[in-house]
Amino acid sequence: MTTPTWISDTEAVPRSGLTAGDLVGEVSTALTARPARTLLTALGTILGVAALVATLGLAKTAGNQIVRQFDELEATRIVVTNAPRQTRDENTQLNAIPFDAEDRLVRLNGVRAAGTKSPVELNGALARAVPVIDPLGQNEFQIPVIAVSPGLFEAVRAETRTGRFFDHGHNDRGDAVAILGPGAANRLNVARIDNLPAIFIGEEPVAVMGILDDVAREPDLLNAIIVPDGLARDRFGLSGVDEVHIDVEVGAAELIGEQAPLALSPNDPGFVRSRVPPSPRAVRSTVESEVNALFLVLGGLSLLVGAIGIANVTLVSVLERTGEIGLRRALGATRGHIAGQFLTESAALGLFAGVLGASLGVLSVVAVSATREWTPVLDSWLPLAAPVLGALIGLVAGVYPAWKASSIEPITALRVGAG
Amino acid sequence: MTAPVVELIGLGRSFPGNPPVEALVDADLVVERGDYLAIVGPSGSGKSTLLHLLGLLDRPTSGVYALDGIDTASLDDRERAGMRAHRIGFVFQSFHLLANRTTVENVMLSEVYRKGSRRERRQLASEALERVGLGHRLDAMPTTLSGGERQRVAVARALVGRPSLLLADEPTGNLDTNTSDQILDLFAELHDDGLTLAVITHDLEVADVAERRVQIRDGRLSELPAGVTS
Numbered sequence A: 001m002t003t004p005t006w007i008s009d010t011e012a013v014p015r016s017g018l019t020a021g022d023l024v025g026e027v028s029t030a031l032t033a034r035p036a037r038t039l040l041t042a043l044g045t046i047l048g049v050a051a052l053v054a055t056l057g058l059a060k061t062a063g064n065q066i067v068r069q070f071d072e073l074e075a076t077r078i079v080v081t082n083a084p085r086q087t088r089d090e091n092t093q094l095n096a097i098p099f100d101a102e103d104r105l106v107r108l109n110g111v112r113a114a115g116t117k118s119p120v121e122l123n124g125a126l127a128r129a130v131p132v133i134d135p136l137g138q139n140e141f142q143i144p145v146i147a148v149s150p151g152l153f154e155a156v157r158a159e160t161r162t163g164r165f166f167d168h169g170h171n172d173r174g175d176a177v178a179i180l181g182p183g184a185a186n187r188l189n190v191a192r193i194d195n196l197p198a199i200f201i202g203e204e205p206v207a208v209m210g211i212l213d214d215v216a217r218e219p220d221l222l223n224a225i226i227v228p229d230g231l232a233r234d235r236f237g238l239s240g241v242d243e244v245h246i247d248v249e250v251g252a253a254e255l256i257g258e259q260a261p262l263a264l265s266p267n268d269p270g271f272v273r274s275r276v277p278p279s280p281r282a283v284r285s286t287v288e289s290e291v292n293a294l295f296l297v298l299g300g301l302s303l304l305v306g307a308i309g310i311a312n313v314t315l316v317s318v319l320e321r322t323g324e325i326g327l328r329r330a331l332g333a334t335r336g337h338i339a340g341q342f343l344t345e346s347a348a349l350g351l352f353a354g355v356l357g358a359s360l361g362v363l364s365v366v367a368v369s370a371t372r373e374w375t376p377v378l379d380s381w382l383p384l385a386a387p388v389l390g391a392l393i394g395l396v397a398g399v400y401p402a403w404k405a406s407s408i409e410p411i412t413a414l415r416v417g418a419g
Numbered sequence B: 001m002t003a004p005v006v007e008l009i010g011l012g013r014s015f016p017g018n019p020p021v022e023a024l025v026d027a028d029l030v031v032e033r034g035d036y037l038a039i040v041g042p043s044g045s046g047k048s049t050l051l052h053l054l055g056l057l058d059r060p061t062s063g064v065y066a067l068d069g070i071d072t073a074s075l076d077d078r079e080r081a082g083m084r085a086h087r088i089g090f091v092f093q094s095f096h097l098l099a100n101r102t103t104v105e106n107v108m109l110s111e112v113y114r115k116g117s118r119r120e121r122r123q124l125a126s127e128a129l130e131r132v133g134l135g136h137r138l139d140a141m142p143t144t145l146s147g148g149e150r151q152r153v154a155v156a157r158a159l160v161g162r163p164s165l166l167l168a169d170e171p172t173g174n175l176d177t178n179t180s181d182q183i184l185d186l187f188a189e190l191h192d193d194g195l196t197l198a199v200i201t202h203d204l205e206v207a208d209v210a211e212r213r214v215q216i217r218d219g220r221l222s223e224l225p226a227g228v229t230s
């Protein structure tokens, strides 16, 4: 008979234990044993994390987008108008803005371009092109006439399709010239300006110097006949300036907005009023906080549902695995080992959900940005924090099931039949 | 002289209730190293209760239980778990194999809580399976095994840690006569090799194989003289 090999002869009380490597092994075996179930369990948390990441990412992206648009157009735009005033004679229009507004403003530091813009009252006179030889077609139109100072074209970032803009010389001399908006040119049937075609505004002939292609601001110019201030004063009885448009450097809007009334009406700055764009920072934070507040609540809710999902399925699996728990206790597991295993399982599940959710969230930010032609912007901590959040949720969700599992008495657990 | 594997002095276990259930009353028992003990008795007499106490899965409400000379009353939960991991092997009526692990992995699970070296683990498990005659089914899934084979996997799992005491609660209860015999032959071999066994059984044939028979009736334990079947 051979010497028995399985007789233990130590007198000291041995310890049971569980190495980190074995814990990870047991947990990954348990989670990969039923992959579909693992995925479904994690689904709520995946969606919740994805919603949070997408929300924060999209808010950031959209906020950035808005700031960019404001930077380019709105944030650099100031409009100065006459302040409404009580006058005794209601017919008298009190225009505090002088005709040399442009000269006064371009001197200010931070002003890129400035120009006046005033509607010309024609008292029913129509505009027509020459020659007037189309008996069938209509050739006289009611087209708005707008008087501007030469700097306005730059201030509204206008481009010509053909020809050029009038300059200070034309304006000072009161030359009978005009620029046509593309809409007006169309109706007047003016396409080429090689030989300075003439049009008539009422009975006044004016030569067309150029045709607009597009403007970045004040789109009503596109349908108008644009004449110099000087001409409008001489021939159409323009008595005052209606508004001044200023294109300022980025960040100068607020300062210029304060200085413009002083420059235009030094004695009574209160008679003119400047409209300044809202500060970009304020815009960004409103947008972000509004979008965030709503969707963060939704994301938080789905996370809560996700956590309940993990807790629920983990609890079910504790009950299903009662026999296994009893076996492990019989093999030497302490209550702590059992609790630790289930806690680690749910935390790992949460971590997995966090990683997957973060990927989905980032993907949706990129996808939405792509359809809107936005630049996706994401805080770099976000994709890293999401898995941590997921793991924390899993951990919290696992507390009750783990406690439940660890408090099952082995003799009760082992009574449950198992294969 | 080394201490006996098991020494019970006036051991009792009562379950709270109205009236309390006296599942085990004033039990005295000594199991020496290498003993093969059969525990018989009618249903509800307290056999499993005794086995759970012997296996440190449950605590007595009175009396003394020394395992390998160590008074188990002095042990805390961690130490009791350590004793289970290192000194005791369990075999259950329902085999308690994990369905999604191969036979060798099921046997290896027993090494986890002993913090056994991961490298040697598969080797030890294979040897234990070899010992129970399943060396050729190392990578089989439990669902593809017969009942007798599953119980042999469970025995291998109990043996791999070289326990002082192998406890089996109705190990042949789910098996037909033929496969029962295989398990009994295996136990007899292990006994011959010097292992200490305590086996609960309804089966008189099992009891006949054992060298000592202990009977429990209404929680009271008495040893039957050798060679007599109740």
Ligand SMILES: Nc1ncnc2c1ncn2[C@@H]1O[C@H](COP(=O)(O)OP(=O)(O)OP(=O)(O)O)[C@@H](O)[C@H]1O
Pocket (backbone or CB within 6 Å): B015, B016, B021, B022, B023, B041, B042, B043, B044, B045, B046, B047, B048, B049, B050
């Ligand atoms: N957790 C418990 N709470 C209350 N009573 C219990 C508990 N466990 C066992 N008992 C009672 O203790 C007595 C002994 O039970 P035990 O399981 O030891 O019997 P057994 O001899 O193993 O029976 P069987 O042969 O049917 O398995 C029974 O009357 C049982 O109802």
Ligand SMILES: [Mg+2]
Pocket (backbone or CB within 6 Å): B047, B048, B049, B169
């Ligand atoms: Mg029983």
